[in-house]
Amino acid sequence: MDFINPQVVDLSRLQFALTALYHFMFVPLTLGLTFMLAAMETVYVVTGRKIYRDMAQFWGKLFGINFAIGVATGLTMEFEFGTNWSMYSHFFGDMFGTPLAIEGLMAFFMESTFVGLMFFGWDRLSKPGHLAITYLVALGSNLSALWILIANAGMNVPEGAHFDADTMRMQFDSFVHVVFSQDAQAKFVHTSVAGYVAASMFVMGISAFYLLRGQHRELAARSFRMAALFGIISSVAVITLGDVLGRMDYEKQPTKIAAIEGLWHTTKPPYEPWILAALPDDEKQVNHFEINIPYVLTPLITHSFNQPVIGMYELEEQAGPRIRSGIIALTALRRYGETHDKADLNLFNAHQDDMGFGFLATRHAPNQDVTNIPADQLDAVVKQTQPDILPNVFVTFWSFRFMVFLGGYFFAIFAVAALLSLKNRLEANPWLLKATMWSIPLPILATEFGWITAEAGRQPWTVFNKLPTFLSASGHSTGYMVFSLAGFALLYSVFIAAELYLMFRFARLGPEEHGTHHDETDALLSHFHGSHA
Amino acid sequence: MTLIATEELRSMKIFRLAGLALALVVALLFAVFVGDQGPWYFAWVIGTVMIVLISGAGAVLLDAQEDGVANTEKLS
Numbered sequence: 001m002d003f004i005n006p007q008v009v010d011l012s013r014l015q016f017a018l019t020a021l022y023h024f025m026f027v028p029l030t031l032g033l034t035f036m037l038a039a040m041e042t043v044y045v046v047t048g049r050k051i052y053r054d055m056a057q058f059w060g061k062l063f064g065i066n067f068a069i070g071v072a073t074g075l076t077m078e079f080e081f082g083t084n085w086s087m088y089s090h091f092f093g094d095m096f097g098t099p100l101a102i103e104g105l106m107a108f109f110m111e112s113t114f115v116g117l118m119f120f121g122w123d124r125l126s127k128p129g130h131l132a133i134t135y136l137v138a139l140g141s142n143l144s145a146l147w148i149l150i151a152n153a154g155m156n157v158p159e160g161a162h163f164d165a166d167t168m169r170m171q172f173d174s175f176v177h178v179v180f181s182q183d184a185q186a187k188f189v190h191t192s193v194a195g196y197v198a199a200s201m202f203v204m205g206i207s208a209f210y211l212l213r214g215q216h217r218e219l220a221a222r223s224f225r226m227a228a229l230f231g232i233i234s235s236v237a238v239i240t241l242g243d244v245l246g247r248m249d250y251e252k253q254p255t256k257i258a259a260i261e262g263l264w265h266t267t268k269p270p271y272e273p274w275i276l277a278a279l280p281d282d283e284k285q286v287n288h289f290e291i292n293i294p295y296v297l298t299p300l301i302t303h304s305f306n307q308p309v310i311g312m313y314e315l316e317e318q319a320g321p322r323i324r325s326g327i328i329a330l331t332a333l334r335r336y337g338e339t340h341d342k343a344d345l346n347l348f349n350a351h352q353d354d355m356g357f358g359f360l361a362t363r364h365a366p367n368q369d370v371t372n373i374p375a376d377q378l379d380a381v382v383k384q385t386q387p388d389i390l391p392n393v394f395v396t397f398w399s400f401r402f403m404v405f406l407g408g409y410f411f412a413i414f415a416v417a418a419l420l421s422l423k424n425r426l427e428a429n430p431w432l433l434k435a436t437m438w439s440i441p442l443p444i445l446a447t448e449f450g451w452i453t454a455e456a457g458r459q460p461w462t463v464f465n466k467l468p469t470f471l472s473a474s475g476h477s478t479g480y481m482v483f484s485l486a487g488f489a490l491l492y493s494v495f496i497a498a499e500l501y502l503m504f505r506f507a508r509l510g511p512e513e514h515g516t517h518h519d520e521t522d523a524l525l526s527h528f529h530g531s532h533a
Numbered sequence: 534m535t536l537i538a539t540e541e542l543r544s545m546k547i548f549r550l551a552g553l554a555l556a557l558v559v560a561l562l563f564a565v566f567v568g569d570q571g572p573w574y575f576a577w578v579i580g581t582v583m584i585v586l587i588s589g590a591g592a593v594l595l596d597a598q599e600d601g602v603a604n605t606e607k608l609s
């Protein structure tokens with residue numbers, strides 16, 4: 001078998017991680033701000049007070065800046081699957097490509113079309129008509145996320161599909177199963193409401209900036225109140241769904257949950273502690289120090305008092321028979337490719353659930369060929385492959401903890417903010433206003449940690465238990481990868497500089513100036529129309 | 534003239550009612566099907582509507598609080 005250069009795989013992973021994490025700096029605001037704009041405009045339509053229209057337009061402008069750059073950075077990722085992950089795309093394209101195509105065709109076009117109407121339709125549409133458009137933008141942007149998360153859930157929990165020995169790729173069994181899988185649902189809601197949290201903090205933080213300076217009070221106090229209420233409910237939702245995801249990992253991705261919780265050994269319920277902090281050592285497979293909260297782990301993860309959580313040592317042990325079975329599957333598959341003999345197909349089908357573990361063994365097989373391992377070397381190959389089933393524990397453990405700690409902080413700060421806002425006591429507590437201002441980037445950071453938990457925890461697989469990451473990449477040269485990575489780094493640095501510059505500029509200018517600009521634009525437009533009349 | 538206007542009004546009302554009834558049926562089907570197959574999707578729809586309405590209500594409450602303060606100031 002001809003093998004892909006591990007350096008190229010690492011560079012492909014680095015490139016994907018960078019572009020994905022970068023893209024996701026923009027996504028949460030889009031997901032959340034659209035619904036906040038809809039909330040503001042709803043109040044405008046119901047009460048008729050102009051201030052809410054000003055609010056929707058002002059925050060809409062900041063949304064627009066974020067949206068434009070977010071879309072641009074998302075597009076490159078869709079191509080990356082084809083250019084850098086062609087093996088993966090071949091193997092899993094049927095499953096992954098379908099939701100991705102729906103996202104492109106349905107949600108993306110819906111979002112983009114209505115965004116245009118939202119920005120330019122204020123004076124051209126009726127009030128309810130424009131409100132409906134704003135809701136459609138919100139729905140469209142969240143539906144985009146939905147399809148991507150359905151695709152991502154398929155990589156984490158590949159149910160509703162099987163591997164076809166004739167086409168040599170995964171094929172759908174049930175599209176409905178894929179769309180309505182519990183994992184897809186929980187992932188979507190967790191991510192969408194994480195966006196609501198990010199948008200709430202953004203609006204609250206900038207409003208706090210105005211309140212601290214005594215500027216634009218009418219707009220800032222209302223925006224702050226709305227954002228604080230939006231944020232407090234969203235932070236409860238993000239925590240609830242986080243718990244659901246943890247439980248799902250426990251059921252479907254045991255290696256991920258063991259790494260998330262730093263569990264090297266199977267737990268003995270009910271007295272197991274939850275590890276608050278530790279230094280997991282991936283080499284020695286131990287935690288160097290631990291701060292524990294007694295009794296919490298079992299109910300937290302299993303929602304029971306008597307079920308154990310399997311530790312990483314035991315998972316490694318359990319992988320042994322699966323690796324052997326996977327090697328049988330791949331050997332039968334190769335024979336079937338040559339002979340098309342039904343007996344080989346039957347043998348493959350009997351072992352196909354473990355095929356991924358056979359792939360995992362290729363790195364350690366003589367000549368990297370699992371279909372020709374001499375009998376006396378089989379045990380050694382299996383033994384060497386066993387530790388490969390684990391993700392990087394340190395990264396998974398800590399990214400999860402940062403996300404969770406931040407989640408707790410968001411709940412606390414939104415609760416205090418909502419309370420003080422409801423009592424009209426914000427200006428009397430400048431510390432809170434300052435804290436919200438400085439907290440603007442934190443929800444974005446939490447979402448990045450969330451993605452690191454989900455994706456680093458999925459390793460060593462691109463398709464969990466089916467296709468290892470090191471077999472998923474395209475066969476590029478190292479030079480090509482370095483060149484494209486440098487290109488992305490440069491281009492994206494320009495993007496982020498532009499975004500930050502525009503955001504700061506427009507936030508500093510504030511709503512009044514925004515209003516003036518709007519009037520100027522209107523005057524210009526009416527002049528234009530007038531001169532043609 | 535007035536007769537036609539009343540007729541038109543009546544048929545518009547019927548159309549509107551039919552539209553609302555249809556929306557209700559769709560909402561019910563959605564609740565039954567998605568509530569069963571997609572409990573979290575359903576929770577997302579209901580939850581998002583709730584978040585939007587509560588945050589909107591918060592703003593309206595602020596208006597009322599400020600109007601209340603303004604009225605008291607006027608009176609005193």
Ligand code: HEM
Nearest residue numbers: 187190194239242243245246404407443446447450451454
């Ligand atoms: C506080 C309690 C929280 C818990 C228990 C929690 C739990 C989790 C878990 C277990 C995952 C991995 C899911 C997987 O296997 O793929 C995850 C992913 C994620 N989390 Fe959290 N989370 C919490 C808070 C947050 C917060 C506050 C944010 C952001 C504001 C956030 C954003 C994300 C994102 C974006 C992902 C990746 C997408 C996904 O897999 O759903 N989480 N979370």
